[in-house]
Amino acid sequence: MFQERVKNESDTFRDIIIENFVDTYNNLTVKTLRLLKWVKNNCKNTDYIMKADDDIYINMENLALFINGIPKGSSRDNILYGNLLCSSKPILDPSSKW
Numbered sequence: 001m002f003q004e005r006v007k008n009e010s011d012t013f014r015d016i017i018i019e020n021f022v023d024t025y026n027n028l029t030v031k032t033l034r035l036l037k038w039v040k041n042n043c044k045n046t047d048y049i050m051k052a053d054d055d056i057y058i059n060m061e062n063l064a065l066f067i068n069g070i071p072k073g074s075s076r077d078n079i080l081y082g083n084l085l086c087s088s089k090p091i092l093d094p095s096s097k098w
Helices: 002-013 025-042 060-068
Strands: none
Touching: none
């Protein structure tokens, strides 16, 4: 029943990407890489993509200012923006979410 509802949603709105992995916190890297691969193969004329979770707020005004602040004529291909945490250290406890 659930799978049928997902397929109907996908067929109607074309807004679901299904990949073969378990969607867990430990697989966030897999999810991100699969997204980038899908975009590369299916969105040839897309200028920007953004990956965000459903529990964050996106300030669209600030996002537009940021995107518009990229100098004209600069190469926008193959750029990945994010936060760099220089002084952080890995948490080696396998039971830790982080």
